[in-house]
Amino acid sequence: SSLALGRLQRTVLELIMVVVYKRPLQRRYLAPRLSSAYCLSFLVTGVIVVLPFFIAYSASGPNFWTKAQTYQEQPSALFEHRFVLLLEGSRATGADTEPLS
Numbered sequence: 001s002s003l004a005l006g007r008l009q010r011t012v013l014e015l016i017m018v019v020v021y022k023r024p025l026q027r028r029y030l031a032p033r034l035s036s037a038y039c040l041s042f043l044v045t046g047v048i049v050v051l052p053f054f055i056a057y058s059a060s061g062p063n064f065w066t067k068a069q070t071y072q073e074q075p076s077a078l079f080e081h082r083f084v085l086l087l088e089g090s091r092a093t094g095a096d097t098e099p100l101s
């Protein structure tokens with residue numbers, strides 16, 4: 001009964017009054033520096049920071065920091081004693097000329 005009365009009073013107050021400031025509940029858990037909880041949180045933070053670098057390095061190999069890379073190739077060209085002959089010109093027909101087709 002007193003619990004219901006408390007809820008009723010809070011509801012009536014919320015209808016009449018305006019919330020000016022509200023602060024969420026904050027809980028802090030403290031532990032000594034050499035406790036298992038602190039060591040575990042330190043280890044997890046270290047893994048979260050360091051592990052992506054190892055994953056990226058293993059994916060790209062030794063070229064992890066390479067910004068630009070050049071590549072040269074020597075083509076193998078053999079002379080086969082063949083050639084292409086291209087002739088262009090025009091045929092004269094009277095006063096004007098028309099191209100050969």
